[in-house]
Amino acid sequence: MARVGVQVTEMAGEAAVQSPRRRSRLASLERLLGLAVDIPAAILVAAEIVILFAGVVARYGLHRPLIWSDELASILFLWLAMLGAAVAFRRSEHMRMTAIVGSAGPAMRAWLDLVAVCAALAFLAMIVWPAYDYAYEESFITTPALQISNMWRAVALPVGLCLMAAFALLRLVRAADYLKVLTAALSVAAVVGLFWLAQPYLRPLGNLNLLIFFVGVAGFCVFAGVPIAFGFGLAIFGYLALTTHTPVMVLVGRMDEGMSHLILLSVPLFVFLGLLIEMTGMARAMVAFLASLLGHVRGGLHYVLVGAMYLVSGISGAKAADMAAVAPVLFPEMKQRGAKPGDLVALLAATGAQTETIPPSLVLITIGSVTGVSIAALFTGGLLPGVVLALTLCTLVWWRYRHEDMSHVRRATASEIGKTFVIALPALALPFVIRYAVVEGIATATEVSTIGIVYGALVGLVVYRRFDWQRLFPMLVETAALSGAILLIIGTATGMAWGLTQSGFSRSLASAMTGLPGGAATFIAVSILAFTILGSVLEGIPAIVLFGPLLFPIAHAVGVHEVHYAMIIILAMGIGLFAPPFGVGYYAACAIGRVEPAEGIRPIWGYLLALLAGLIVVAVFPWISIGFL
Structure with a gap:
């Protein structure tokens, strides 16, 4: 019996060794x-x-x-x-x-x-x-x-x-x-x-x-x-x-x-472009210039954060890439000046929602691909709504930091500002290069990202002398992974949208929405509420693919311009996406800023109210979205 016990013990020990080996x-x-x-x-x-x-x-x-x-x-x-x-x-x-x-x-x-x-x-x-x-x-x-x-x-x-x-x-x-x-x-x-x-x-x-x-x-x-x-x-x-x-x-x-859909090919290309500008130091140069301009005023670096996210969003098109490019550059200095980590990550998340309409946003490209709305028109219409929401955020920043002690902060001299401007100039030019290429017909909305990539690589190699070849393969793999995750959602959501259409649901929804009392105003109000909820649960792209083909024809039927409607629902989804406790964008901002989510929940509600005020302004005045079309 003792021998059997020893044998069993040995077999158990052997299995314990083999299990880790097997794993x-x-x-x-x-x-x-x-x-x-x-x-x-x-x-x-x-x-x-x-x-x-x-x-x-x-x-x-x-x-x-x-x-x-x-x-x-x-x-x-x-x-x-x-x-x-x-x-x-x-x-x-x-x-x-x-x-x-x-x-x-x-x-x-x-x-x-x-x-x-x-x-x-x-x-x-x-x-x-x-x-x-x-x-x-x-x-x-x-x-x-x-x-x-x-x-x-x-x-x-x-x-x-x-x-x-x-x-x-x-x-x-x-x-x-x-x-x-x-x-x-x-x-x-x-x-x-x-x-x-x-x-x-x-x-x-x-x-x-x-x-x-x-x-x-x-x-x-x-x-x-x-x-x-x-x-x-x-x-x-x-x-x-x-x-x-x-x-x-x-x-x-x-x-x-x-x-x-070939238009969606711009998704991986803009994702890669966002990673490229972070790797080459272009984002750091832009932020340094903005900090030299506003770093000495009360809440100055908070304004810089808002402005930097606006600029970087015009390059990368991906919110995660935007936040990852800006936060590591600004947060250390802002913390040294006494800013609370929770407030920083709350503002970072709010600027992520604010910049959803700024071209070349992946959500804009997705809307164009699934609804047939001109992507060039969406790119043009998305600029001013982002400015309106930036102003409402800056107003709240001014109120919160109007008594901030700035006696210990040195104001940058004119020569220092000029130096940082010269250094940042190649990076600041990138959004204008991209926009010029689209407007002048040099490249389509799909191809223009490649011009940005080539420009960014040349600037990184020749101007900033920062191009880490060892990071290139991981960046390409990361681009493929993020793009695949997005595109598979688009694929299955397209199947759901087709099923809804074939079932006759779209006709029922159209008759219900067009029959709402109050016409276009009620339709917009219901859409804001619905897409805020959808944004917090599904994120922007799945919600757009699923409901965009159903609701955009209704918007046209009740007299709402497609581009104006696109800006309204994108901003509504952005608020939902970055609103705790369900908005996954908020948790992404916390991860990028290395801040515990609980710290930012209180301060973010003020920023979300500011965003909502800006959204109402955009909804009430269609010219903000379509005035330059």
Whole structure:
């Protein structure tokens, strides 16, 4: 018996040794697979920059357009979107609403995280075969310029889905508590099974199924912490498969249509541009110049923060990139002057909402792609609303800091201001270079980002002498991951929007909204309330893709200009996005500013009220949005 006991003890010890070894081997496998995805994704980002910039040079410079450049860029773009989505899945960077999950205890939070992975895996497993069928159907189509089978483009969908499924399985296998994995998987399987068994009872319900799936299933998934893209995917897949006779392959087609719109190619390119200006020191130069102008006045650096976010937003187009470029430069000096960290992060979040309309905003580009509104008009109309909200924020800053002691702060001399201006001039010129290229027709809204990238790289190399080649690959991978996360949401939300349209919901919504008493004014007020809520739950891009195609025609019908309406709902969503406790943008600002979220909750409400006052001004006076069109 003693010998048996010793043997059991030895076997247990061996298992304890093997378990870490096994996890180590799985981690190595995941790293190798991750590298096999990261490298092509980074190459695709670089290839898109080269192809689009070559198209601009050939068309505008050599007057010999490359007829194949847009087609090749479109083929590679779908691959970039799917591989980027796989990179984001491996890095756990798909957008999710974690307000409720984060408030749970450690054990429950870990279990809900596993449920989120299992739910995502369930969607991937159900959609991968229709994606394969879709790619096969596309093999019969030949592209017009390159004369190759369209299957080479469409096969990116099943490949990307399989890669995400592989990362999901690896994450589940690597989990330390297999009992939690089993219960999470069984919970998801039980819910899916119950819906499948309920199919005969769901079909007769008609449009009530929209409430069950698009509100119930999607809402439950989002609040349970399932990544938004997969929550949307489960909702529309369940709706089509269980309540209609529509082939599920149609959903894959709608996802393809939503993700591969060439206008959206500017998303990864502007994301990369935002990372580039931070790396080359262009953002630091702009902030230093503004600080030399206003650093000596009461609340001066707070004004600088507002102005710097306005300028940087005109370059990067991505809020996370904007905040990451400005906060590390300004926060240390502002803290030295006695500013409270909570107030700093509150203002940073407020400026993130304030600059949502400033071109080249990704939300503006998304609106243009899904509603057909001119992106050039949106770029023109977005400048003044940002100024109005900046003025309301600055008014509150003046009130809060009107008694600040500035006796210890030295005012910059004229020569110092002149020196910082000369240093910042190449960086300050970038927004004007981008705008000039669009207005003069040198490049489209998609291509113009490549001009900014080339300009930024040259300025970094020649003027500022700051170009870290070692950071280039991580920047390309980060661009692919963020873009993939955004584009997968757009793809599944496009499927949901199509389902809503086909069900007749859009007609019902149109008749209800157009029948509101008070006409355009009531319609705008209801839209502000709705998109503020949507912005806090879904973020801007998913909400726009889902509801933009439905509401913009209604806005036109009640006499609201499309560009004016776009500015109103973007600003409303921005307020929701950066408003605690649900707005994920607020938590992103806290992470970038390295400040605990609890510290900024009190001061941010004043800034949000200032933003709301500015939004009301923009809504009441349409000229602010459309006066220069």
